[in-house]
Amino acid sequence: MSLITDTVNRSADTEAPILPILAERWSPRGFDAEAVIDEDTLTTILEAARWAPSASNIQPARFIVARRGSSAFDTIHDALAGFNRAWADAASVLIVGVAELNIDAERENPWAKYDLGQAVAHLSIQAQHEGLHTHQMGGFDPAALGAAFDLSDDQAVVTVTALGMLGDPELLPEELRKRESAPRTRKPLSELLLVDA
Numbered sequence: 664m665s666l667i668t669d670t671v672n673r674s675a676d677t678e679a680p681i682l683p684i685l686a687e688r689w690s691p692r693g694f695d696a697e698a699v700i701d702e703d704t705l706t707t708i709l710e711a712a713r714w715a716p717s718a719s720n721i722q723p724a725r726f727i728v729a730r731r732g733s734s735a736f737d738t739i740h741d742a743l744a745g746f747n748r749a750w751a752d753a754a755s756v757l758i759v760g761v762a763e764l765n766i767d768a769e770r771e772n773p774w775a776k777y778d779l780g781q782a783v784a785h786l787s788i789q790a791q792h793e794g795l796h797t798h799q800m801g802g803f804d805p806a807a808l809g810a811a812f813d814l815s816d817d818q819a820v821v822t823v824t825a826l827g828m829l830g831d832p833e834l835l836p837e838e839l840r841k842r843e844s845a846p847r848t849r850k851p852l853s854e855l856l857l858v859d860a
């Protein structure tokens with residue numbers, strides 16, 4: 664395990680105590696371009712996604728899992744927006760999150776994307792527990808990925824998640840390096856609570 668992973672602390676400044684693993688998760692851009700995730704750990708991380716709750720247990724989340732060095736990884740990387748392409752090539756794995764939008768020929772699943780998000784949240788916390796990091800992305804061309812991986816109209820490409828080990832932020836371009844150490848912020852809790860009766 665790299666020293667950087669063990670020493671960087673970007674823990675959230677919370678208004679109330681939360682589980683340390685939730686506070687400590689953050690989305691880096693500086694990944695270690697040499698790190699390889701062992702297969703058992705990767706399976707564990709994906710298993711965490713499998714055990715996420717979903718509406719009626721329909722389980723609409725699907726994943727395209729591409730290890731660095733595979734042609735699938737390059738395909739996903741090529742589909743990223745430039746501001747993500749600049750750093751995501753150093754991730755060990757790129758994971759495309761796909762939501763199956765229909766339950767069957769007659770019925771849509773209104774919670775498909777919601778459930779995919781929960782599955783990715785599970786995955787990201789399990790990754791954090793394994794000493795790894797995730798960075799979710801919405802900046803990519805979903806149509807390009809749908810075509811490249813032969814997805815149906817029912818299969819919506821929603822996110823790409825970079826998974827890997829923390830790398831040396833000094834290797835990032837200056838603009839990204841600054842963002843890597845910028846304070847992590849959130850809206851106040853009171854702003855989130857539309858009603859708090």
Ligand SMILES: Cc1cc2nc3c(=O)[nH]c(=O)nc-3n(C[C@H](O)[C@H](O)[C@H](O)COP(=O)(O)O)c2cc1C
Pocket residue numbers: 688689690691747798799800801802803822847
């Ligand atoms: C659905 C989604 C899409 C995102 N898209 C991008 C993206 O395209 N590029 C990027 O650098 N970060 C992206 N992020 C990361 C967010 O900017 C980040 O989670 C947020 O700023 C909070 O920072 P933290 O995860 O370090 O707490 C995305 C996150 C989510 C959940």
